[in-house]
Amino acid sequence: MYLDYAATTPVYPEVVQAMAPYWNKKFGNPSSVHSWGQEARMAIDKSRARAAELLGVEPMEIIFTGTTTSSTNLAIQGVAKVLKNQGNHLITSAIEHHGVLDVVRGLEKQGFINTILGVDKYGLVDLKALESAITKKTTLATIMYANNEVGAVQPIKKIARIIKSKEKELKTKICFHVDAATTVGWLDIKVNRLGADLLTLGSHKFGGPKGVGILYLKKGTPLAPIFFGGHHEKGIWPGTEATPLIVGMVKALEISLKNEKKVKSRVKSLRDRLIKGVLQIPNTQLTGHPQKRLADIASFIIKGVEGEAMLLLLSDYGIAASSGSACTSGELKPSHVLLAMGIPAEKAHGSIRFSLGEKTTKEEIDYVIKVLPGVVGRLRKMRRGIS
Amino acid sequence: MYSKKVMDHFRHPRNMGEMKNPDVQAQVGNSICGDIMKIYLKINKNKKGEDYVKEIKFQTLGCAAAIATTSALTELVKGKTLKQALGVDKKAIAKYLGGLPPIKLHCSILSQEALRKAIKKLKLGKGKKKVADKIDGVSQS
Numbered sequence A: 001m002y003l004d005y006a007a008t009t010p011v012y013p014e015v016v017q018a019m020a021p022y023w024n025k026k027f028g029n030p031s032s033v034h035s036w037g038q039e040a041r042m043a044i045d046k047s048r049a050r051a052a053e054l055l056g057v058e059p060m061e062i063i064f065t066g067t068t069t070s071s072t073n074l075a076i077q078g079v080a081k082v083l084k085n086q087g088n089h090l091i092t093s094a095i096e097h098h099g100v101l102d103v104v105r106g107l108e109k110q111g112f113i114n115t116i117l118g119v120d121k122y123g124l125v126d127l128k129a130l131e132s133a134i135t136k137k138t139t140l141a142t143i144m145y146a147n148n149e150v151g152a153v154q155p156i157k158k159i160a161r162i163i164k165s166k167e168k169e170l171k172t173k174i175c176f177h178v179d180a181a182t183t184v185g186w187l188d189i190k191v192n193r194l195g196a197d198l199l200t201l202g203s204h205k206f207g208g209p210k211g212v213g214i215l216y217l218k219k220g221t222p223l224a225p226i227f228f229g230g231h232h233e234k235g236i237w238p239g240t241e242a243t244p245l246i247v248g249m250v251k252a253l254e255i256s257l258k259n260e261k262k263v264k265s266r267v268k269s270l271r272d273r274l275i276k277g278v279l280q281i282p283n284t285q286l287t288g289h290p291q292k293r294l295a296d297i298a299s300f301i302i303k304g305v306e307g308e309a310m311l312l313l314l315s316d317y318g319i320a321a322s323s324g325s326a327c328t329s330g331e332l333k334p335s336h337v338l339l340a341m342g343i344p345a346e347k348a349h350g351s352i353r354f355s356l357g358e359k360t361t362k363e364e365i366d367y368v369i370k371v372l373p374g375v376v377g378r379l380r381k382m383r384r385g386i387s
Numbered sequence B: 001m002y003s004k005k006v007m008d009h010f011r012h013p014r015n016m017g018e019m020k021n022p023d024v025q026a027q028v029g030n031s032i033c034g035d036i037m038k039i040y041l042k043i044n045k046n047k048k049g050e051d052y053v054k055e056i057k058f059q060t061l062g063c064a065a066a067i068a069t070t071s072a073l074t075e076l077v078k079g080k081t082l083k084q085a086l087g088v089d090k091k092a093i094a095k096y097l098g099g100l101p102p103i104k105l106h107c108s109i110l111s112q113e114a115l116r117k118a119i120k121k122l123k124l125g126k127g128k129k130k131v132a133d134k135i136d137g138v139s140q141s
Helices: A013-019 A035-055 A068-082 A098-110 A127-133 A156-170 A243-278 A307-316 A336-340 A362-381 B004-011 B064-077 B082-086 B090-096 B107-125 B129-140
Strands: A062-065 A089-093 A113-117 A138-144 A175-179 A198-202 A213-217 A284-286 A297-302 A351-355 B024-029 B036-045 B051-061
Touching: A013 A243, A035 A062, A035 A243, A062 A068, A068 A098, A068 A138, A068 A175, A068 A198, A068 A213, A089 A098, A098 A113, A098 A138, A113 A127, A127 A138, A127 A156, A138 A156, A156 A175, A243 A297, A243 A362, A307 A351, A307 A362, A307 B004, A307 B064, B004 B064, B024 B107, B036 B064, B036 B107, B051 B064, B051 B082, B064 B090, B064 B107, B082 B107, B090 B107
Parallel strands: A089 A113, A089 A138, A138 A175, A175 A198
Antiparallel strands: A062 A213, A198 A213, A284 A297, A297 A351, B024 B036, B036 B051
């Protein structure tokens, strides 16, 4: 029972099919002038046009990159660099993915300063703090559309309005980057409606292949490349284009958005069924906002158990989930997202996240609801004498 | 990620549970990762008149590695004299379990700390502070 779709999704069979010709039949280098090259170039151009159409933007505003993390790096470092003469202040939030937070923090060494906005107990960004953090030196604000660990959905349009009105007031340029990695199929992704200058999408979160991503770059938004090597993607993301991956990603985007309506309401009701079931276990709580949350994320704190132990026992029952426990992270610290929400380290220990997908069934959810109390009970028994 | 033996000790921890009327019990916590460990001991004298671990039990709020390494520790120290028991280190535990991922080696330290604390309390309780200090010295080397 795979309930870790927010970690990654299986590639749609139609996507595998769409990619197939580009490995060894239409394998040409898109930059070559002969027919092999033309064929590949055409596939990329077509994919770009289709992606633009799906996102409600212009084809020239779509940049194909390596991964979600490549896109966030390009967006943040690229803006910071190109506007360095105007200012050196970057704003982000405490619950961003490491792909954003580490980039912003990393730029400190290059003379940039940052404001990391706090969140409330639901994981929603403090908008007043955002407004007052913006100064004449601010060149970039980067906020995630929805959080991957607790599903909290940020009011992105409102955030965009705050930033843009400050931009006007201060007569300066402030770029707004949105990390929308986990939102395709769950939230409105018509980028023209969101008010972002840059927006990151990750292919493998919506049924596309790993190793490719999209960066939306609004016309007129300044951006410097962060590495060099050719004219590809207008010189902003140099390197031979990964034709099969690009074709596959855009096909996956198309399928996800086509299925969105049908899938979302079904998954949401399964998510609510799971939440209701898990909260029947004593001493458990939902993390994230009860309403303003992604349709696919059911995340909890289960007191008196440790996340990794819970995941391994669930795995014995064939259930895949994830946790923000220190023991599951490479750095032995609890999830920075849960800590930012004011959840103490010892409670974050017992965090667990189930993320649903379009293939998730009611039977699977009921199986989890049936199995989990036993797993929790087994682990709680181990600590019974501990005060 | 984990060896078969680690998974076996995690799924079926040995000597896990509460002990009634222990000679001593001690609890320690790891403030960084959040694990908590409690150890109970029953002590007896062997033919030479030395104290040895007659029974040991543990309870924990910890990850799979914490559970498995403590289970291993209890197996390794049972029947050993207190001095021998204090000599069981993370290397011995890792070896017994057929290896541990490097990042998880520290998990085994918590159980040793709990054991050390229990033995120290035991000695102090019997009014033999000097011995306790000496044992502490041994364990920290």
